[in-house]
Amino acid sequence: MSALAAEGAMLHTADVTPLNAAANAQLIARLERLPITPRLTLLRVIVGIATFFDAYTVLAIAFAMPQLVSEWALTPAEVGAIISAGYVGQLLGAVLFGSLAEKIGRLRTLFITIALFVSMDAACLFAWSGVSMIAFRFLQGIGTGGEVPVASAYISEFIGAEKRGRFFLLYEVIFPIGLMFAGTAGYFLVPLYGWKMMFVVGLIPSMLTIPLRWFMPESPRWLASKGRIVEANAVVKILEDSATARGVTLKSPVARTVDLNAKVSSDWRELFSGIYLKRTLTIWGLSLCVYMINNGLVTWLPTLYSQLFQLPLKTSLAYGWITSAVGVIASIICALLIDKVGRKAWYASAFLAAIVPLLALCWLGATSATEVLIFATAAYAILQTVAFSLYLYSAELYPTRLRAVGVGFGSAWLRAGSSMGPMIVGSIVAGPGIRYVFAAFAATALIGGLVTLRSAIETKGKSLEELSP
Template identity: 60%
Template sequence: MTIKENADVDRSAAGIVARLERLPVSRPLVWARMVVGSATFFDGYTTLAIAYAMPVLAKLWQLPPSKVGLVISSGYLGQLIGALFFGWLAERIGRLRTLTITVSIFAIMSVACIFSWNATSLIVFRFIQGIGTGGEVPVASAYVNEFVGARSRGRFFLLYELLFLVGLVFAALIGYELVPRFGWQMMFWIGVVPVVLTVPLRFFLPESPRWLLTHGRIPEAEDVISRLEKDVTDRGIELPPPIRATGIVASFERGSWRDLFSGIYRKRTLTLWVLWFCSYLINNGLATWLPTLYRTVFNIPLRTSLLYGLIMTTVAVVVSFVCAISIDKVGRRPWYIGAFGLAVIPLGVLSIIGASTAIQVLVFATCAYAIIQTITYSLYLYSAELYPTRMRAVGAGIGSAWLRAGSMAGPALIGFVVAESGVHTVFLSFAVVAIVGAVTCALFATETKGRVLEELSP
């Protein structure tokens, strides 16, 4: 390709990005958000479904606490692998194809879980299912972000992420209403629904124009933008002139995992990993273990134990919405320090008073869970702010792998601690983890409030 041809390609890429940035929300974009958001919703549902099947399975299969922990943790081990692999795959074959694969995996393996005959078979099926769920969220987040202009990306992203939390609430609601009536298999039957999303994902949604640009597929990217523009102008909306950005080329510089440990990014990477690990160890440990705890330790009715889980996840969604509309004013670093610090209080109280009644656990564990959820909920946004474009996907993908590691470690830790020291020690362990998170934020976290991405990440 000649120098002139290279220049023409660069100008085309810059022009396409400028045209994308000026677009308002259009019907094709709403459709894309709805379909991908539905997949993310069911990813949240699938993540928590096992928590509401385990109270029945623990009694049915006579499972000790350590075995319950392995069943729950197996899904998170798969999610860790999925987050690493599918983040890499999406950069090579495209966001849309990768999403189709991940949604298909976790839906098909939901069917397999229905026919589990013992703990070992369920562990295997949950592990494979986790590979799909672990890959879906980071890839879906990248896909949605790459269609939205800078002016509305922040608030839109957090409200989009809320769908994952609503999926958790839906899992709790289904568990409360249907498991006592129809059995534990109902949790997994509902999880089959996402398989119908693979058809619109594959045939009706456009590929990310930004991904197309990074692979030099200029005509395809231009075609996607033209269709979005046509939908807007057909509705009588006049588009403003595009403001062409500088430095946008068809073949962007690509980062690697090694870049995460160079210069200013080394401290950011290690700090981010600690935040992912600590927050998810606490929250997914609580979310997946408490319904079984209510049932097996306090011997309360199944329906009541599932209701307690529904209350906890619903409160967390409300608090997360408050976070979405407040964190831009408060700032990321102060919010995270405060959230970790506040969570120590209810967790410490449960440890001191011995967590002797189910009501005590419900009240104080719900407070801790809802507070920490504001951290887990916003870490994808924070991750994107800490890295430049050339390594943003790599940073988010490997960072989210640490959230899976934390999610896997939580149930395993609980199973071990309960067997050795009792329930109250679990809450003490979680309080210590929250202190580690708060201290790490106070010493090392970078504040990103109100700062331009290019200023933060040169």
Template identity: 70%
Template sequence: MSTHDMSAGVINANASTVTASGTSNAELVARLERMPITRQLLTIRVVVGLSTFFDAYTVLAIAFAMPQLAAEWGLSAADIGLIIAASYVGQLFGAVFFGSLAEKIGRLGVLKITIILFVIMDAACLFAWSGLSMMVFRFLQGVGIGAEVPVASSYINEFVGAKKRGRFFLLYEVIFPIGMMFAGIAGYFLVPVYGWKAMFIVGLIPSIITVPLRWLMPESPRWLASKGRLAEADKVVSKLENEVLRRGGTLPEPVIRTVEKKTVASEGWRELFTGIYRKRTFTIWALWVCGYMINNGLVTWLPTLYKSVFGLPIQTALAYGWTTSAFGVLASIVCALSIDKVGRKAWYAIAFLLAIVPLVTLTVLGATNPLQIVVCATAAYAILQTITFSLYLYSSELYPTRLRAIGTGLGSAWLRAGSAVGPILVGFIVGNFGIRYVFIAFALIALIGAVVTMRYAIETKGQVLEELSP
């Protein structure tokens, strides 16, 4: 615990635990804002982060299982594309449906449902007997994954004060590409020896352990307060406060800020398409689609392309696929440390334009050998990963508090749409035109992303959210 967090003053145990009848929404928020990072908050992050890690792992696990599945079940390029895309279609439905449900039954309620659905469908994938059955199971599993990340992000952020939230959010987001990289490591070592089912077993075991832990976590106090359940919210906050005091810590006096209510709040999601927010909404949707259509189209297909098109041994194909994921993680970390200095709009425009270079290079060279692809496709993926990695952050900056959750949720639904279209597009182009034309198609999509960014995106670097979004 830092002395800075406690420098504003000290309160005792009796003062920290306010009675429910005397507790207002503003007071609860003020008490949360002055809270240091406690052991319980760290536990919440670990439990939710572990699930997010294996959600990411599962997204990519199919890519490393697919080379064996394609040979075992005699799958065509179109079949492979549909199986890979099924999960993303499920994620699209999950992001839209469960995002709305989380506002009604709570963040924790949805997170309990999604982890159970995830575990059941991961187990079901072990018993898939055909391309169609795998497609169905992956779709249903995708529903759970689609809800997990946006709801988990909201849940965690609602516990953390504003001064700590930004850094935490970016570091939390790094969990996802690390999980994808871990899928590459597992695929490299397990699939050649134990077969494709090993990928799903590895993802299943830790997820089962996580299930009971979710029942031990508290509901978001901010959500409880927003629903008028102030007594329950007070108990959650008091428990966090008492943990600090039991460990000999001190807490600053809560600073209560009165926030003026906006009369436009009743407009709900319709406000996303009015005034200044209309352009922002369509802009962020375009960025989600362009970035994820390329990156998930690339990373989920590359191992299969290495094996089926170039005849590489499966272990080599998986190693190349892992290399791409690893560079994506490194690029994510660079982005997390640098984007506040460069700015969102500038970073995205430059990244989209830079990604065009290796994609066009592959088209010109003809993508005639795997080394060309592992170098150029990895470069394009890593560059674009800096965009896809940080779009949750940028989305939340484009909307006021009254629209932030629904605006970010609908935006993330479009990333699922882009993720679903990407693998199908690759399968269609490879099957009908040849591998080199995949990369020129992706280069054109990157160009669209660059043009949209330069023409319509706004810069949010260093600006107060209330000034950006009245």
């Protein structure tokens, strides 16, 4: 065995020592001064492909649903259960795979999740009833629920503080683009080929991401946190070489002072102690509020247009696509500006601003498809800037030893909100009426705004290690 391999094996199995902590600090300093290079952009693109189809898979059922309602004679409660089943599975997957990523690494866990949600996408093609679709969507949700939080931790750990928000959110904007693509596919494919075509398209990531796996290194921050300093240094060296090959002169790394008493082991219970307790409860509250509203809206709108307002199928799907497209535009604006505005100010403003169109729909009675299209789209687009960027924010709130599991737990509440939203819409539409859906969502947005103002911390311009000792 070579000296380098022996050292790597020793560091792989050894506990992190003060000496390794100093080496870790130097490695972080080298990462923080790196520019955005084609190599980093390639990582963002590869992970983005998986995230794109994760988002597509989440919303594909909404555009298949108008046909399924007729084919299987589904009730509003059954529609809500089918939509929500995926989110319940996502809740479980977020917790399960977030914890697994702390143990076996971001990269290996990421590809387990992709294999799971792609295989269950294929299974959905053979669903024969509402019950079978609920089962397949639940299992598929376990995979999709694990992919995004692990991918978020992975991407955030390559980027320095100054560019983190913009770089990460230009990756994360692929999620609402995936939602919009689901609407496009639904509009053109479902009327011609039927609902199963939505799931055929979802099989594409298996053909794209598996070969690209070999271009992706493991997170150097995760490697260093496990004492695998030699491997972490090798990854950072590749990134440095990518920058210098383009003629970039790198600044000398400035390492932070090493805290020899800092914790190095991962223990999920730390999420509920010290400074992390308030952060954990805050991200849970924000996730629950924003996803309850947005997924309640976007997954139900095509069915509402078709069943409640009696619009033609293609018109219903086109209206749903418009909502998703406006959400993408709002997300891109957020990605470009959030490093300047800051996370807390943006979130508080978005929650409070979304109350206006939601209350307008309640007051007007939501009596026409046009009213719903205009005001529901406005509320969705405003809140989508919060929804798609919460993975950035939650990744910033935790240290490397807790990042994947912390983001995973937060994502579980995100999925809980996603599951509750469609069921709330279904029960209220079947009972008091559609206008009260928007009153309930306005109250939820108010709660989200108050939680942000009271409990959220600002993270812009600070390294991950500064934010989380």
